[in-house]
Amino acid sequence: MRGIGKRFPGVVALNGVSLEVGKGEVVALCGENGAGKSTLMKILGGVYQPDAGELLLDGAPVKIANVTDAMKFGVAFIHQELNVLDNLDVAANVFLGREPRLGPFGLIDRKKIHADTAPFIKRLGLDISTRTRLDKLSLAQQQLVEIAKALSLNSRLIIMDEPTSSLTLQETERLLELVLGLKKQGVSVVYISHRLGEVNHIADRVVVLRDGKNAGELNRAEISHDRIVGLMVGREIKSFYVESRVAKVPRYLQVRNARSSRYPAKTVSFDAGKGEILGFAGLVGAGRSEIAKAIVGLDERGGAEVTLGTERLEIHSARDAIGHGIYLVPEDRRGEGLVTGMSVRENITLPSLDRFASLFLISRERERKTADEQIASLRIKTPGAEALVLNLSGGNQQKVVLGKWLSISPKVMILDEPTRGIDVGAKAEIYRLMRELADDGGVILMISSDMEEVLHVSDRVAVMHEGRITGILERPDCTEENIMNLAVGKTIAAAKPAVN
Amino acid sequence: MKKEIGISVLLLVLCVVTAIMNPKFISPVNLVNTANLIGLYGVFSLGLGLVIITGGIDLSVGSLCALTGVLLAMALTEWHWPWPLAALVVIAVSMVLGLAHGWLVARMNMQPFIVTLCGLLLYRGIARFIANDGTKGFSGAEGIEPLRHFASGKVLGVPAPFAILVVLSVVMWFVLHRSIYGRYLLAVGRNEQAARFSGINTRFIIASAYVVAGLFTGISGIMIAFYTNSVSPSNHGNFYELYGIAAAVLGGCSLRGGEGSIIGIVIGTALLLVLQNLVNLLGIPSSLNFAVMGAVVIFGVLADQLFQGRGRKR
Numbered sequence: 001m002r003g004i005g006k007r008f009p010g011v012v013a014l015n016g017v018s019l020e021v022g023k024g025e026v027v028a029l030c031g032e033n034g035a036g037k038s039t040l041m042k043i044l045g046g047v048y049q050p051d052a053g054e055l056l057l058d059g060a061p062v063k064i065a066n067v068t069d070a071m072k073f074g075v076a077f078i079h080q081e082l083n084v085l086d087n088l089d090v091a092a093n094v095f096l097g098r099e100p101r102l103g104p105f106g107l108i109d110r111k112k113i114h115a116d117t118a119p120f121i122k123r124l125g126l127d128i129s130t131r132t133r134l135d136k137l138s139l140a141q142q143q144l145v146e147i148a149k150a151l152s153l154n155s156r157l158i159i160m161d162e163p164t165s166s167l168t169l170q171e172t173e174r175l176l177e178l179v180l181g182l183k184k185q186g187v188s189v190v191y192i193s194h195r196l197g198e199v200n201h202i203a204d205r206v207v208v209l210r211d212g213k214n215a216g217e218l219n220r221a222e223i224s225h226d227r228i229v230g231l232m233v234g235r236e237i238k239s240f241y242v243e244s245r246v247a248k249v250p251r252y253l254q255v256r257n258a259r260s261s262r263y264p265a266k267t268v269s270f271d272a273g274k275g276e277i278l279g280f281a282g283l284v285g286a287g288r289s290e291i292a293k294a295i296v297g298l299d300e301r302g303g304a305e306v307t308l309g310t311e312r313l314e315i316h317s318a319r320d321a322i323g324h325g326i327y328l329v330p331e332d333r334r335g336e337g338l339v340t341g342m343s344v345r346e347n348i349t350l351p352s353l354d355r356f357a358s359l360f361l362i363s364r365e366r367e368r369k370t371a372d373e374q375i376a377s378l379r380i381k382t383p384g385a386e387a388l389v390l391n392l393s394g395g396n397q398q399k400v401v402l403g404k405w406l407s408i409s410p411k412v413m414i415l416d417e418p419t420r421g422i423d424v425g426a427k428a429e430i431y432r433l434m435r436e437l438a439d440d441g442g443v444i445l446m447i448s449s450d451m452e453e454v455l456h457v458s459d460r461v462a463v464m465h466e467g468r469i470t471g472i473l474e475r476p477d478c479t480e481e482n483i484m485n486l487a488v489g490k491t492i493a494a495a496k497p498a499v500n
Numbered sequence: 501m502k503k504e505i506g507i508s509v510l511l512l513v514l515c516v517v518t519a520i521m522n523p524k525f526i527s528p529v530n531l532v533n534t535a536n537l538i539g540l541y542g543v544f545s546l547g548l549g550l551v552i553i554t555g556g557i558d559l560s561v562g563s564l565c566a567l568t569g570v571l572l573a574m575a576l577t578e579w580h581w582p583w584p585l586a587a588l589v590v591i592a593v594s595m596v597l598g599l600a601h602g603w604l605v606a607r608m609n610m611q612p613f614i615v616t617l618c619g620l621l622l623y624r625g626i627a628r629f630i631a632n633d634g635t636k637g638f639s640g641a642e643g644i645e646p647l648r649h650f651a652s653g654k655v656l657g658v659p660a661p662f663a664i665l666v667v668l669s670v671v672m673w674f675v676l677h678r679s680i681y682g683r684y685l686l687a688v689g690r691n692e693q694a695a696r697f698s699g700i701n702t703r704f705i706i707a708s709a710y711v712v713a714g715l716f717t718g719i720s721g722i723m724i725a726f727y728t729n730s731v732s733p734s735n736h737g738n739f740y741e742l743y744g745i746a747a748a749v750l751g752g753c754s755l756r757g758g759e760g761s762i763i764g765i766v767i768g769t770a771l772l773l774v775l776q777n778l779v780n781l782l783g784i785p786s787s788l789n790f791a792v793m794g795a796v797v798i799f800g801v802l803a804d805q806l807f808q809g810r811g812r813k814r
Contacts, residue, residue, distance in 0.1 A: 298696065298697065317699070317701070318696060318697060318698070318699040318700075319699040319700075319701065321699070322698075322699040328697065330697055332693075335691070335693055335694070336693045336694055336696075336697045337694060337697065338691070338694055339687050339690045339691040339694045339695065339758075340690075340691070341690045341691070341758055341759075342686070342687065342690060346683065346687070350683070350687055350695070350698045350700070351698040351699045351700075353680045353683060353684075354680065357679070357680050360679045360680055360681065361674065361678045361679055362678055362679065362680060362683060404698070
């Protein structure tokens with residue numbers, strides 16, 4: 001791709017961007033949200049047409065007018081949100097839209113699609129029948145089905161947009177190995193990720209975009225976390241991660257016998273100190289989010305005995321938890337954290353409307369004042385308090401979620417995957433906010449599947465496996481190896497029991 | 501706000517065109533009559549609109565009108581209840597049935613369409629059964645004049661139902677657009693999960709919308725019974741729910757929930773009834789009544805969609 005330009009009404013998304021990918025090369029494409037990564041890839045995938053520049057394939061200019069063209073040229077796009085039909089089986093998904101016909105009535109040649117799908121599934125190391133319905137598969141497996149589809153199209157270039165954002169650590173590792181395997185088979189990969197550890201692991205080259213332009217390139221030997229971040233933000237970020245602290249008041253928050261409806265037979269108990277960030281690591285499905293929901297009263301068949309300071313709290317609903325200053329920033333920002341069709345103001349005030357009302361009638365001026373305060377103090381990039389949340393970027397949406405809780409002084413804040421899909425700059429700000437909140441005497445519980453985040457942001461780490469805490473690691477013992485061992489259910493010497 | 505302006509303009513244009521083509525449209529008799537009908541239909545449309553805003557639907561309105569009508573007539577003429585008791589019981593029955601809908605939807609996670617469709621069938625059947633399929637009237641009932649006046653009299657020269665609609669609309673405007681409860685309704689309609697995570701008792705909010713719909717259907721049920729003055733249980737109130745849904749949709753409510761306004765619902769109702777009036781006055785065969793209504797709803801919503809779509813692209 002050479003000198004690609006694309007403008008949208010009001011914004012220049014890409015301005016003279018070039019990208020080269022060699023055969024069998026893995027190129028990581030990095031950049032903050034809005035840097036133009038997705039636009040560039042959508043042009044390559046035939047979704048958008050460039051306003052300027054040209055695309056060259058094997059040295060000859062080509063025109064990719066639509067997605068079908070892209071397929072023909074061997075370009076496959078694996079989106080962050082999976083495009084699978086989970087009511088159909090594996091083979092039907094792989095052959096969706098190009099089913100081989102049998103006979104004159106447009107019947108699907110079922111035998112052929114299953115027979116043709118099987119080798120691809122095997123090549124990816126998936127041990128499932130091609131007749132399995134997709135909703136029976138894990139997210140990672142569904143993603144592999146998408147990759148199988150890409151391979152079955154004889155793709156020469158696979159674009160992966162944040163492929164690991166919803167995968168467990170193990171699944172992530174397998175995917176990274178797979179990418180390296182594809183490379184050996186001569187398939188090129190463009191890998192978009194905010195997780196610089198992964199980029200470091202697999203990329204032959206890193207291309208960084210900033211504000212719709214090429215910001216720089218790093219060869220295999222030059223790749224380092226700091227250099228990528230430096231290129232992405234165009235300046236040095238000093239102290240990207242936050243300093244660790246020792247809890248001011250240990251055991252300020254005591255959670256006993258927390259039980260979720262997912263693992264009804266198992267309970268979780270732990271303590272967290274005032275001023276502490278307690279990380280929760282584990283594989284997806286270990287029950288971390290479920291425990292969080294149980295603590296804040298969102299699990300009707302679960303629950304927990306929660307003591308804050310010396311006070312034993314009665315929590316039977318989210319309302320109760322909020323009344324005690326215990327807030328949850330859920331994993332699914334758009335589905336659970338925000339009412340995206342409402343304005344920033346309405347979202348920020350939603351849990352605390354009582355404060356803005358007299359005689360049941362809401363004072364919009366008071367609401368606006370609080371919203372403006374949060375917009376200013378969290379530096380939320382928005383045209384104003386009345387802008388709809390759905391028009392904001394992921395990082396700014398997350399700040400709105402934080403703002404809605406910060407405006408009512410949290411005592412305990414549970415953050416579930418707080419920086420998923422958020423660009424580096426906003427990530428650093430969110431870490432800083434978490435630290436500040438802890439320093440102001442809050443208790444922070446941070447659930448994260450991003451290993452770097454767990455390692456660098458938490459003061460202590462609780463590791464969960466299949467519904468229980470397998471151990472708690474003090475800061476010096478927090479290593480990737482220790483966490484992984486606990487996450488798969490092993491016991492290790494360095495780990496402390498959850499409650500002593 | 502844009503939506504309301506659009507449909508207000510449409511309403512105004514319709515009125516002007518009708519008035520020019522047939523001056524009878526602006527005769528006092530016709531105006532009073534149309535206003536009366538707007539009041540009758542508007543009240544239950546308000547409640548139905550609220551349910552639609554939570555992302556639900558209420559198909560049982562018409563049957564519930566038949567049931568309340570039959571109950572009211574029988575209570576007054578056959579059981580000789582005093583009118584305040586009869587009216588209260590009828591409204592209470594209506595609210596309890598609304599509560600049942602709300603419970604099934606919010607607590608038992610049933611789909612609103614199914615719950616209220618069964619309501620539609622059930623209440624029609626019950627109404628016909630208790631009336632023994634006979635038409636019930638109010639002749640012979642004594643001392644019901646205050647109620648009759650309340651339901652079909654005039655207030656300051658304006659038909660009572662219209663006056664009641666105005667009052668309820670003002671109240672509901674504050675409730676939906678200015679109160680905490682209203683904000684919760686809109687939030688629950690948009691994203692029930694997020695509302696729940698913000699500490700809102702979403703089940704209560706959803707169920708309450710059905711209860712309010714029951715209340716309003718009960719009130720308009722009484723007025724409609726006195727308006728028709730006789731209640732034939734097999735066809736009294738037929739299709740009323742569809743009028744209400746059409747009015748709410750014309751007025752900018754989205755069947756996906758989370759969107760809608762009181763002014764829109766009221767203007768939507770007015771638009772539908774002016775249309776009916778127009779069909780009569782312009783000599784269009786009354787058999788085409790529903791066809792005209794359907795065409796206008798399609799046109800209105802489509803125009804809105806195109807208008808909005810263009811706004812977004814720009």
